[in-house]
Amino acid sequence: MAIGKLILTPTASSNPPTPGQLLDTLISLAFIEAAPLPARPSIYLAGERFLQLITFLGCSPYVRLTPETDDDEQFTHMRLAGPLPDNIFRTGRNTLTPRCPKCREKLTDWHADLTQWRQNSEHTIDCPACNTQTSPLALNWRSQAGAGQLFIEVWGIFPGEAVPTNELLSPLTALGCDWDYFYIQEEA
Ligand SMILES: [Zn+2]
Incomplete structure (x- = not known):
C-alpha cells in the first residue's frame, strides 16, 4: 500500500541546518514529541501543537496520530532524513x-x-x-516531486491534503534557509 508523505526541505540554494538544530526547533515548537518511539527510533510522534502547525484542507479530516500495531506506518508521524552530501530527487506514483x-x-x-x-x-x-x-x-513539478538534502517527512498525508502553516515555516526559516514542500506517494 502506498504511503502519502508531505515533505519539507530547505531549497537547493540555501544552507540546510544541522539535524540537531532542526530537531531542537521541531521539539520546541511541539511539532514532534521530545524523543522518538523507543522501539522505532526513526519515528517521532506528533507533538501537542502538531494540529496547529499543519493545516488540513478537507472538512473534518480523520487524522490518526498513534500506531495501531508495532509495524504500522500508515498513521501520521514524522521522520527526518539527511543531510545528504548531494541533492536527491524524490518522486512518487503521484508525480505528474x-x-x-x-x-x-x-x-x-x-x-x-x-x-x-x-x-x-x-x-x-x-x-x-x-x-x-x-x-x-x-x-x-507542481508540488508532486522535489529535491533536497535534508527532509522533514510527515507520513500519512495524502497529496494536497495538508499544508504547513507560517507558524511552522517561520521558525524553520529563522534557521537560515528557505523551505519548500511537496507531496509524494511511495510504496511501503
Ligand atoms: Zn519545449
Whole structure:
C-alpha cells in the first residue's frame, strides 16, 4: 500500500541546518514529541501543537496520530532524513509529467532522464518539441516531486491534503534557509 508523505526541505540554494538544530526547533515548537518511539527510533510522534502547525484542507479530516500495531506506518508521524552530501530527487506514483518551461510541451521521457540525472547531475531533461534542455531541479513539478538534502517527512498525508502553516515555516526559516514542500506517494 502506498504511503502519502508531505515533505519539507530547505531549497537547493540555501544552507540546510544541522539535524540537531532542526530537531531542537521541531521539539520546541511541539511539532514532534521530545524523543522518538523507543522501539522505532526513526519515528517521532506528533507533538501537542502538531494540529496547529499543519493545516488540513478537507472538512473534518480523520487524522490518526498513534500506531495501531508495532509495524504500522500508515498513521501520521514524522521522520527526518539527511543531510545528504548531494541533492536527491524524490518522486512518487503521484508525480505528474512536467512541461517544457519554454514551449509547454509535455516532457514524457522524464522518468528515464531522471534516472540518468541520478548518475550524472549534469544530465538534463530535453524537450522533444523545441530541444530546450532543463535540469530537473529547475522544472515546475507542481508540488508532486522535489529535491533536497535534508527532509522533514510527515507520513500519512495524502497529496494536497495538508499544508504547513507560517507558524511552522517561520521558525524553520529563522534557521537560515528557505523551505519548500511537496507531496509524494511511495510504496511501503
Ligand atoms: Zn519545449
